Amino acid sequence: MRARDPGDKPQKNPANPGAAAVLERYVDNIDTMSQLAKTFEREQKWSDAIAGYTNWLKEYPPNRLRSQVEFALAWAEYQSGNETNALSGFTGFVSQHPTNHLAPLAQWWIAGHFYHTGTNYADAEKNYEWVFQNWPASALACQARLWAGRAAMARQDY
16 A cells, blocks of 8 residues: 555645545545554454454545455455455456456456366356456466466366
């Protein structure tokens, strides 16, 4: 997460001079709450991180940090062992933020979920293909081609 630039600070409104201070505290609170959940994540307190990210998403309207928090929530769900919620989170992330720099990683996780659980190699193959087709410049594109081939072979039961 990037530090807030001085240019991000609210401008003073001559009609309501106190509004800028209130808005600035609000923006600082958004950053603080996100950082608190991130601390739980670093400490591997996954249930606390999940609760923190979930509360943050409920508390704050869409803003510049929302996509990062949504990804972090899906990751924390995975780390806590709740792959169903993680799959839902990563799938929602990719559909809502397809141009985000984390979208290829979320799509990669989805493909890996289908491959490693052995539940649906066809879906694994399709999702790996989406990684290299939708994000060809991604560092994951080459690996995704390889894993799409592995999924195709597993699907054919070689």
